[in-house]
Amino acid sequence: MSKVKFLIPFLILFIFACGEKTEPGTGSLELNFSATYDGQPLATDGTMYDFEDGVKLRFEEIKFFVTEIELTNNDGATTSISEANLINLGGKTATTAVDGQSINLNNIEAGEYTSIKFYVGLSERLNNTAPSDLPATSELNDGIYWSDWESFIFSTIAGKADFDLDGTPEQGLTYHIGGNQSVRSKSFPGAIFIQEGETPKVDFSIDLKDVFMPNGVAFDIETFNIVHKNTDVMESLADNMTASLTRK
């Protein structure tokens, strides 16, 4: 029997030898982001969506950074859990749009937190860097930096509009938002319990109808169909995107 006991540590080693290493006293958190239009899953497969006056919209690209993600506890103390993550909600059918995109964050100090906060886009601190300042592992490298604007692209929404109501959307729509004037952060209240061995999930959704028709007032997509330097419009869209991003 003693020989069998001798083997037990090796058996345990076998089971755990190649597993993922986690710090003791820490846990993980999954953040899931998905897109909707008027509350319905948003497909980027050619599906058309009602805008105003019979105009229909098609979305083809929806990307945005979430940066400087932090959790706040009851005492108001904050814990940083991630610097930058790119959310890409393109390539979705109505079925797969429900799945959205998840990011998994590990080694978070265990505890009870009361809210989560992040920048929808880049923080000013991060936007004042350039790709050459960043470590190779930074997810900001997955995005685009426009040196002439001295800014990363915080978010991209692209698609088409059918203005002449002939059923064929001819007008391209491209919104590239960046620049320090477009920096926006948002706090999402709600309890989050981090504990060892557990991965709670927090779901977020952005509604594109609310981005382009906030409070029922249509954004002038006919005039502003390509936006990458009109700071007023970029600010307005940054406001709308931030307001439209909600925690489920």
Place this chain on the structure above:
Amino acid sequence: MRKFIFKFGWVIILLVFQNCKECPPDEPGGGEPTIGDLENIDYNPTPYDLPQLVDFPQMLIPDDNPITDQGVLLGRMLFFDPILSVDSSMSCASCHLAEQAFADGQRFSRGVEGGFTGRSSMAIMNVGFNRHGLFWDGRSATLEDQALLPVEDEIELHEDWPNVIEKFRRHPDYPTKFREAFGISSKSEITKELAAKAIAQFERTMIVGEGSKFYRAQILGEEQLSDEELNGHLMFFDASRGFLPDAQCFHCHAAPLFTDSDFRNNGLDSVANVADFPDLGRGGVTNFQWDNGKFAAPTLWNIELTAPYMHDGRFQTLEEVIEHYASGGHWSPNRDALMDSISLDAEQKADLVAFLKTLTDTSFINNPAFQDPFK
């Protein structure tokens, strides 16, 4: 019963160690390499000093394939050696010629038996910075994955990796080179994965830009662009504050890499339905129909040297390319939202071409480190 458990337990212990080692290589048929037959050869890999160009991002190097002088040398040899092809007639370099910035100047490249590939050979420059997948359709996530495919492609090199490995093992130099690059202790440890790692290391060193006028003028500030080049620059980056048209180039070709490596339908084909594209491109990889007809945006470094242009080499000159983009291209349901007609006069088009030529870096194509090591 105890005896049985005891014996069985030792089997498990052996499995513990086996489980945590790298998987053993596929053993090709033939050959009886001696275990430890390379151990008398020094293994002292020297970290490769990868140049860091001003404003360029840091290259992401896989933890399991650090770049070393020995790995780069081996990769360079493999890149230029026709040993990778079925009849020893072609190498990677046959379709990636230094003088054409490691493209081949053909609409469709020819393989070992004279057949044509379905797409134009991509130029190999700054590929170590690519984070969105290699090939026109991005089907290989990493350079290591990419390097494996042409060898067994029926049109390209049409060889089998087990045969190639056998040729390496019989070769007078390669076992030593593999030992020096990766520390293997016997010929039997030579694998296609190590060959691909070596080629990937070599390709990561192929960084372009430093010898160009753009780099000297716009990054280092040591030189001035001509008026024509500057106008082209302002239109390319929409940086003229409104006195010149926005040519919309920078959205997909942002500096300093002059590509975002993403996939787009840039209006090459007119189809009524996305299922009708003659080449599915990215959609053939993702199986997402809306990706059909999308191809990678290539880097524009050395674009003057990499004609013909597009995945099928349909444009022979940069002037044709500018005409295409100015026209907005052909309509199809998923044509990129930025593809729309742009009002550019003849002088402005010429200025754009002049600017593109500032991205020519002949020091890259003439760099001795990228030439055939067998010559």
